[in-house]
Amino acid sequence: MSMRVARSVFVLFYVLVGALPVIAAEEPAETLASTAVVGLRGGFDSSPTNSKGEKGSPTLTGFASWNYLRGTAQDGYGLDLLLVDTQYDPRQLAASRSHALTLKHTTGISETLSLQSSLAIENEQSWSRRRNALTWRERLNLSLGSFRLFANGEARLAALNERNVFANGDFLPQDENLATLGITPGIAWRQGETEIGVSFTTSSTRFTNGTDYLGMRRDNYRLQPNLFVSTALKGASFEASLSPLQVIFPDREFENEKKLLYTAKLRVPYDWLTLDLSSGRTVEDTTLPFAVINLVTQHEGKLTARFNDTNALSLTVRQKLEDYLGLDATTRTSSIGLDYARGLGNGMTATASAAWRKTKDTGLEAVPAFVVQLGLQKQLDFSEPGKSAKKGG
Template identity: 30%
Template sequence: MWRRQVFIGAIGILLLGAPARAEDEFLASLRLRGGYDSNVQFSSGHNPVGSAFIATDAALAAGAKDGDSSWAITADGSTTRYANHLLVPATTGKVLLRGSMGDDELRISSVSSITDISTYNLRATDILQVFKVESLQDKVRLFVSAEGGRSTINQTNAIFQDFSPLPLQYWRGAIIPGVSVIRGKAELGVSLNVSARRYTDELDIFGYRRDNERVQPFLFGKYDGDEVTAFASVSQLYARFHDVDFTNVDRTLFEANVGWRPKAVKQLSVDLGAQRRAGETSFPISPITIDTLYTAKAGWQVDPKLLLTALVGYAATEYLDS
C-alpha cells in the first residue's frame, strides 16, 4: 500500500527570540511561526485539507568546556495550532544531553535523548543512548558507535479508524563501525549498521511477531564549503523478520541535502533535500514502511528577528506487505 502527498509548506514569518544571556554557557529562545499549510494531514485525495496555522517553538541550551572535556544539554518543544478547529494540534518535545572527552587522536562521546511526538496520526516516545569512539589519524577517521534504546509507537489505522488500543513497545540495539577519509573540506566514508529490535510482547494485538534483525552498509560523503554545504549517503537495508507473514527486506535507501548561502546575497538561503529511509510502524499488517521525501525551501532574512520562508515538498509512504 502506498500513500503519496504533495504539500506546499507555509510561507511563514518567524519571530526569533534573542539569547537570554550573552555568554555561551546558556541560551534561550522563543520563536513564533505563522503561515499556511496546504495539506495538513498529508491526504492523498483530491481535496486535501489546508489551514492557516500559528506555532510556538521554545528552546534552551547550556554547556561548558574544560580542556578536552565538554558537556551540553538542550531542550526544545513545539506546538502547532490550526485555524481549522477540526484539525488536531501537533506537539513535539526533545531533551538531549551530550558529553565528550579527548582530542582528535582519540575522542569518546555520549549522547542521551528523550523525544515525544503527538500529532493527528502519530503518538510516539523514544529514549536513546549512544556511545561513540573515534580517532583521526593522518586524515583518516575511524569510528564505532553503540546504540541502545526503547520506543513506543501508536499510529491511526483503517481497521480501528483511530489509534490502536495498545501501542507497540520495543527495545533496540545497534553497533555501527566505520571509516572515512578527509581531504580539505570534503569527507568520504563507509560504515555498517548492525541492529536488532525486540518487542515487549511476543505477539502484537493482531497476532504478528515483529522482532527483527537488520544489516545496513553505508557509503557517505559530505562537503562543507563557504557558500555550499552538501551531504549524501546511499545504503542497502537487509532485514530479517521472525514472522512468516512478513517478507524479508532488501531495499536501497538514500539521503541527500544541499544548502546554499550566497555571500553576495546574505539574506538568501536555499535548502534542497531528498531521502528514502525505513520507518517504524504500528500498522497491523506491515513490518516497516519505506518513506520517501523531497523538499525545497527558500528563506529571506528581513532582519535579525524576522525571516520569511517558503517550502514545497513531496512525500510518499510504502507500507510493506500490505
C-alpha cells in the same frame, strides 16, 4: 510506554541533571555556550488532518529551544531541548506536541581519542501518531592523521501507536513496545574540506508485547552498509550517503525487505540568493496492520532571497511519499509555500507564511489544504566565552 518505564525515565533524568554541576566543578570548562529561542505562531489550517470534508481550524503554536554546552564539543557536556505545542479548535482536534530532550557528555581520553555519550527522551503526539522513546548512545572517535575511526553503540526503548488512516481506524487499544540494540563501526578519510567514509550498522529490534493485535511477530534484524561523502567549494557545500538496507524477519511472518536508502544535500549561495536542495529515503517503524517498515522518501527545494540584514523571503517546494511495506498503502504529500522574516532588532524576528498542500492516501480522494500564519520569536544568548582556563589533554 508503561507508567513504570516513564517513572524510571524521569528519575534517570533528574539524577543526570543533578550530576552535571559536579562534573563541571571537577574540571572547569573553557567556555559556556547557551542560546535559546522562544516564539509564538498563530493562523488558520483549512484541513489539519488532511481528511475529506473536514472543517478548517485556527491554530496557535508555541515553541521553545535551548542549546547548552559547557566546555568544548571534544571535551564537555551539554543539553539540547525542543518543545513544540500546537493548539486547534478543541471541538475538532486535540492538541499536538513534539518534545525532545538530549543530555550529552564528551570525554577527551587523549589528544586523538574521545568518547561521546548521550541520553535522549522524545515525546510525539499528533492526531494520527503517538510515540515515546528513550535512547542511549555511545560513540568512540579515534583520529589518526587524515583518518578517523569511530564506533557507535545504541540502545532504544520506544512505545508506538498509529491510527490506520487508510481505513479511518482509531488507535490501538495499547501501544506496541519495542527495544532496539545496534552497533556501527566505521572509518573516514578527510583532506581539506572533503571527507569520504564507510560504516556498517547491525541492529536487532524486539517487540516486547510478543505478538501484535493480529497475532503476528514483528521482531527483525537489520543490516546496513553506508557510504558517505561531504565537500565544500567556494561557499557551496554538498553531502550525500548511500545505504543498501536489508531487513530480516526471523519468524518469517513478514517478507524480508531489501531497499536502497540515501541522503543528499546541496547548498549554493550566490550574492543575496541561497539555493538549498535535499533528497532522502529513510525508514521508520510503524504499527499499521501487515506492515513493520514505513519507507519515507522526501525531496525539498528552497530558494532564499536575503534583501538586507533584516528582510528575507523563502520559496519552498516539498514532496513526501510514505510507503507502508506489506500493506500496499502509501501517503503522498506535495506542498509549496512562502515564508517572510523581518528582523526587529534585539533578537526579535517577525514572520509571515502561507502554504498550499495536497495529500493523497491510497483508496481515498486527494485532499487540498492551505495554511497561513503570523509569528514572533525572540533569540536569547547566555553564552560566557573564554571564562575559564584551558584544560589539559
